[in-house]
Amino acid sequence: MEQQRTRVAVAGASGLIGGALVRSLAADGYQVIRLVRRAPRGADEVRWEPEEGRVEAAGLAGCAAVVNLAGAGVGDRRWTEDYKKRIRDSRVPATAGLAKALASLDEPPRVFVNGSAMGVYGETGDRIVDESAPAASGFLPELCVEWEGAAAPAREAGVRTVFVRTGLVVARGGGAWGKLFPLFKAGLGGRMGDGRQYWSYIALHDEVAAIRHLLDRDDLSGPFNLTAPEPLTNREITAAMGRVLHRPTLFAVPAPVLRTVLGEMAGDVLGSARVVPKRLLESGFTFAFPGIEDAIRAA
Template identity: 45%
Template sequence: MAIIVTGASGLLGSALVRALRDEGQDVVKLVRREPRADDEAYWQPDRQEIDRAALEGARAVVHLSGASIGGRRWSAAYKRELLDSRVQSTRVLAGALAGLSAPPEVLLSASGVDFYGDTGDRVIDESQGKGDGFLSDMCEQWEGEAARAGEAGVRTVLMRSGLVLSGKGGVLGQVVPIFKIGLGAPLGSGKQYWSWISVDDWVQAALHVMKNRDVVGAVNFTSPSPVTNTRFTRALGKALRRSTMPIPVPAFALSAGLGEFARAALLPSHRIRPGKLLDSGYRFAHTSLDEALRAVL
């Protein structure tokens, strides 16, 4: 009754694996090389190869694989990599699960709040439909492949994550060095909402939905307290005890420096409510951004 995890070496995967093992769970990591330990199994989604025997009888599967969205400009080739690393891997995994004689009870598959597109200052939950843009289209295709497991009877949860706050990388790993030298500043108008979640809450929310059989479909993995980018900037500066720049970085400058990544990932507004987590009884450890930043930093 192992729990299978893809992307286990990443920020979220490594934190989740630690938490599962702390609970005494047997975890098997899918790796894209020859397995070197009993807790590893082989897959290579680019070749449509996967160790189906490792999946038979598993308790749950958590799928977190995907190329990093941030940290670089998006060329046409890298956008294809972003898409393929998610869609192809999910297609291979969900197809394998659908063909098992003893499939897992649940599949938790990663996605993002980018599914909703730019929603301005409206508070939205999982009932909101798809938005526009490359990331929204990618999330739709990504989730569509995971749905194949659901069609085969596997309870499928689509984890639409916001910005995950961790002191070990992710968005903070990219921006903290800038803030530490006093160059932190709001981006664009600064009025766009950023929906965030602490890494501890992300992990505990994943464990919560894994165990709660009533939770199915899209689930927003975000704190119930989204903030504007300006508020985020001030809170991070305060947590690091650094002043921040009073003048925002203009949207045109961000676009010139970071290209489509800035326009698609930094400037859109996501004011998200984690409706299904709250309704299913999940209690957040960190509902205040200041508190969350203190905890992770």
């Protein structure tokens, strides 16, 4: 996309990934339009009500791209039935509302990048999976399928539509690693369960760079796994955290304790997801921090 005065709308601009993306785009001269839940305070904000699927479509006119990264944190709290409903309602109606708004424009944007998650593949064990793998069953996989499906109106209107199936983002400011860093720095870090489950991670810098790569490439659409090229086990990642932070990693959280504390969400922590970014690599994207130690240092 041409940088000068190019308008890019971002939903979820206050989140970990969205905030980093906005800073990156603004630094390179893009005009960023933020979707906000309150009354807009300027021309760079557009009102939307994600749970109701409503957005002021006129505010998106003239945007070359729209990026939707909004959604309640999957790992923020225990998965009660009420919170699972909140996770879904903050994603599916929001995506559907945005997609319909884009389809209604006389000149829709060239590209719609919509959030998703590697959770679509469910438990993979030692099996390596790429974008060709089918969706699994369960809350997260079924949510991802519905979430991606909600973007259909934009795709059917001819908008190039991309789904970013993000892994565990290595960053200090939020997500899984936002909770891990304080524990490890205090010397309380350790493996979870038996530690043999695979974690597919990605440095925040690479996450943002990959999204921008997908925005720029007019030939790319559909699902892309945003994970580092070589997933590692929780045991390997624990050891790397200890080495980089110079802290012991003697503690371990037994699986039964995790299940008691986290409930259904424990399956996501103890489950194995060996997900690789096949399509992203084939498109020519280069990771700046492909290794776990580099990703941790970058954070």
